[in-house]
Amino acid sequence: MRLIGHVLASIALIATVPADARETAPPRAAAPHNVILVVVDGLRGRIVDTKTAPELAKLRDSGSYFPNSHSLFPTFTTANASALATGHQLGDTGDFSNTIYTGSPVAAAAGSVTPFLENDTVLGEVDQQFRGDYLEETTVLAAARHAGYGTAAIGKLGPALIQDHLARSGDSTIVIDDSTGGPAGIPLSNAIQTSLRTFGLPVAAPSRGANGNTGSATTPGTTVANLAQQDFFIDAATKVVLPALKARGRPFAMVFWSRDPDGTQHNQGDSLNRLSPGINGPSTFRAIRNADNDLGRLRAALETLGLTATTDIIVTSDHGFSTISKQSATSSAATGRYADVPAGFLPPGFLALDLAASLHMPMFDPEAHNAPIPHGAHPSRGNALLGTDAAVPELVVAANGGSDLIYLPGHEQVLARSVVAALLDQDYVSGIFVDDTLGPIPGTLPLSSIGLKGRAATPTPAIVVNFRTQASDCATATNCMVEIADTTLQQGQGMHGSFGRGDTLNFTAAIGPDFKHSFIDPAPVSNADLGQTMMRLLKLSVAPRGHLLGRVLEEAISNRPIPVYRRHRRASAPAANGLRTVLQYQTTGTLRYYDTAGFAGRTLGLPSVALPSAQRKATR
Incomplete structure (x- = not known):
C-alpha cells in the first residue's frame, strides 16, 4: 500500500450544469471515450491488497486511487445507486435507503407502504406513484441514451435498473439482472437473446443457488460465493454486450454491478450468532x-476487443460493510421471547417495538396486509406502522439495517420530541437527525447537515436513527467494524447502513485514457462525484432539478491541482442526558463529505471505547 500524502493546493472546482432545460446537449465534435462503472457491492475501503484482490490492486496502483472515499449516508445500496446514477446526494434523489415509505400501497410489494426497492417491478410502480420518475433527476445512462450512445446495466437486481430505470422496453438500454428472462424482468431485444444463445448462454439469469441461503437463528447461512449467477453476468457483459456496443460505432456507457461480496457477506455462514470471525471468514474472501476475477475478465475482454485505449473504467463500492451485533442492555424488545430469535438478542423490528412500548401505541405490519402485531411477536421484516389506524399511521418505521428511517405523516412536532426522547434512552442508538421543519431538538442535528434535505419527490423522513458501531480485534478498524442492525439476519452475519467509518469508507479507483496514471488523490470524493465525473467524461450536460450535486474529479482527469479540503466537526446541543449528535465531515469549497457521526464512544471514527469483552465471546 502506497503512502498517502496530504496535499493542499488551490480551491476546488464545483461541477456546473446549464439551467435552461432538463435535456441532454448534443455530443461535441470530438467523441468522448467509453465509460464503464464497475460497482463491487459491499467492498470495504481498506480490504484490497495483492492477496485479497489482485486485479483491483493492479488497477488501483496503475491508475488513479481515491483513498479518501465516501459512501453517502444512509450507507445502503439503492441510496448510493441513485447517487452514482445521477451525481446527486440523497436529499435530491429521494432514495433514502433500500426500504422507504411511499405513502401509498405498492402492489408489487404485497401492498406495503414500505417497499424494498431492490426489485424491478417495485421500482416501476414507485416511479408511477411519483409522476413517472421517483428520482426526478436524469441519470448518466439516460443522458447517454438520449445522446445516441450505447448503454447497458448489468448485475445486481435493483441498483442495475436504477441506472436507467425509465428504459424498460429492452430496445434501448440493455438491462440484465437477476430477473432477466422472467415475468418481472426487463425484456431483452431479439438481437441480444440471439447473441446469448450463440454463445451457449441462457436468456434467463440463473438464481444465486446456495449463495442465496440466509440461514436462520439455528442454521448457518451460505459458505459459497455467488459464482454461477455472476459467471452469467460477466459472460453476458464480455461476450455479448461489449461486442454489441462496439459494433454501434458510437461511444458507450456501461454499468457492471457485482453482487459479491455484498450478498455473500450478508448471508455468510461462517459465524452464526458469533461476532468472530464475523464478515472476515473464508466465505467473504x-x-x-469472485468479484476481483470478474474485473480481470472485463479488462481482458476490452483488450481483446481493442477497446482498452478508448475506455475509462471507474471502480467503486456502494458502501463498506460490518458484522451484525444483536445485543442491548436497554431494549425491552430484547427481553422478549421469539421463536426465531436467540434469547436475549434484539429481534427484527426492535426499534419499532421499543417505540411502541415507550409511546403506548398499537403496531401493524405493513408486509402482512397491515395486520396487528400481537404481544410477543415482532414485525416480519422490521417495518411497522404505529397508531390506532394502520391506514392513517401516526408513525412509520422503515427498518433497513445499520440505520432506520422514521416518518411522521402528520408532521407533529410534539410527537417528534417524544420519539427523540425515547431514542435517547437506548444504548443501541448513536446519533439522531431530524427534519429541519420540525425545529431544533437537543441531542439531534438537522437532516440538511448531512445532505438529506433537498428536492426529493418521495416523502422525506422525519427522523433518521443511526445505530451503534465499534471495532473488534484487527489491525485496520474499518475492516472489522461491528454494528447494531435492525434486520432479519443473525448476529455474526453482515450488514451496512450506519454512520460508522467502516460503512462510509468505500473503495474508489479508476483507469483509462482520461485518468492519470499512478496517481493518489488525497482529496475527499463521494459516490455523487462519480456520477458527475461520468457526465463530464461522456461530454453530457444535464440541467438538475435539485442542488445537492457532487463535483467532477478534475484533479484526476486534467492538469487541475488537487483541491483544498478541510476537516470539520459539528455537535448538537446536549440532550437532557448529555448526549450530543456529533458529525465529522470534510469540505472542498461548499461541498460536504460525511466521515462519521453519532454519540461519542458509540460510533467508529468518533472517540471510541473498547468492545466489551462479553461481546467478543461466541454467543449462542
Missing part, C-alpha cells in the same frame, strides 16, 4: 476474489 471467496466472494471478494
Whole structure:
C-alpha cells in the first residue's frame, strides 16, 4: 500500500450544469471515450491488497486511487445507486435507503407502504406513484441514451435498473439482472437473446443457488460465493454486450454491478450468532476474489476487443460493510421471547417495538396486509406502522439495517420530541437527525447537515436513527467494524447502513485514457462525484432539478491541482442526558463529505471505547 500524502493546493472546482432545460446537449465534435462503472457491492475501503484482490490492486496502483472515499449516508445500496446514477446526494434523489415509505400501497410489494426497492417491478410502480420518475433527476445512462450512445446495466437486481430505470422496453438500454428472462424482468431485444444463445448462454439469469441461503437463528447461512449467477453476468457483459456496443460505432456507457461480496457477506455462514470471525471468514474472501476475477475478465475482454485505449473504467463500492451485533442492555424488545430469535438478542423490528412500548401505541405490519402485531411477536421484516389506524399511521418505521428511517405523516412536532426522547434512552442508538421543519431538538442535528434535505419527490423522513458501531480485534478498524442492525439476519452475519467509518469508507479507483496514471488523490470524493465525473467524461450536460450535486474529479482527469479540503466537526446541543449528535465531515469549497457521526464512544471514527469483552465471546 502506497503512502498517502496530504496535499493542499488551490480551491476546488464545483461541477456546473446549464439551467435552461432538463435535456441532454448534443455530443461535441470530438467523441468522448467509453465509460464503464464497475460497482463491487459491499467492498470495504481498506480490504484490497495483492492477496485479497489482485486485479483491483493492479488497477488501483496503475491508475488513479481515491483513498479518501465516501459512501453517502444512509450507507445502503439503492441510496448510493441513485447517487452514482445521477451525481446527486440523497436529499435530491429521494432514495433514502433500500426500504422507504411511499405513502401509498405498492402492489408489487404485497401492498406495503414500505417497499424494498431492490426489485424491478417495485421500482416501476414507485416511479408511477411519483409522476413517472421517483428520482426526478436524469441519470448518466439516460443522458447517454438520449445522446445516441450505447448503454447497458448489468448485475445486481435493483441498483442495475436504477441506472436507467425509465428504459424498460429492452430496445434501448440493455438491462440484465437477476430477473432477466422472467415475468418481472426487463425484456431483452431479439438481437441480444440471439447473441446469448450463440454463445451457449441462457436468456434467463440463473438464481444465486446456495449463495442465496440466509440461514436462520439455528442454521448457518451460505459458505459459497455467488459464482454461477455472476459467471452469467460477466459472460453476458464480455461476450455479448461489449461486442454489441462496439459494433454501434458510437461511444458507450456501461454499468457492471457485482453482487459479491455484498450478498455473500450478508448471508455468510461462517459465524452464526458469533461476532468472530464475523464478515472476515473464508466465505467473504471467496466472494471478494469472485468479484476481483470478474474485473480481470472485463479488462481482458476490452483488450481483446481493442477497446482498452478508448475506455475509462471507474471502480467503486456502494458502501463498506460490518458484522451484525444483536445485543442491548436497554431494549425491552430484547427481553422478549421469539421463536426465531436467540434469547436475549434484539429481534427484527426492535426499534419499532421499543417505540411502541415507550409511546403506548398499537403496531401493524405493513408486509402482512397491515395486520396487528400481537404481544410477543415482532414485525416480519422490521417495518411497522404505529397508531390506532394502520391506514392513517401516526408513525412509520422503515427498518433497513445499520440505520432506520422514521416518518411522521402528520408532521407533529410534539410527537417528534417524544420519539427523540425515547431514542435517547437506548444504548443501541448513536446519533439522531431530524427534519429541519420540525425545529431544533437537543441531542439531534438537522437532516440538511448531512445532505438529506433537498428536492426529493418521495416523502422525506422525519427522523433518521443511526445505530451503534465499534471495532473488534484487527489491525485496520474499518475492516472489522461491528454494528447494531435492525434486520432479519443473525448476529455474526453482515450488514451496512450506519454512520460508522467502516460503512462510509468505500473503495474508489479508476483507469483509462482520461485518468492519470499512478496517481493518489488525497482529496475527499463521494459516490455523487462519480456520477458527475461520468457526465463530464461522456461530454453530457444535464440541467438538475435539485442542488445537492457532487463535483467532477478534475484533479484526476486534467492538469487541475488537487483541491483544498478541510476537516470539520459539528455537535448538537446536549440532550437532557448529555448526549450530543456529533458529525465529522470534510469540505472542498461548499461541498460536504460525511466521515462519521453519532454519540461519542458509540460510533467508529468518533472517540471510541473498547468492545466489551462479553461481546467478543461466541454467543449462542
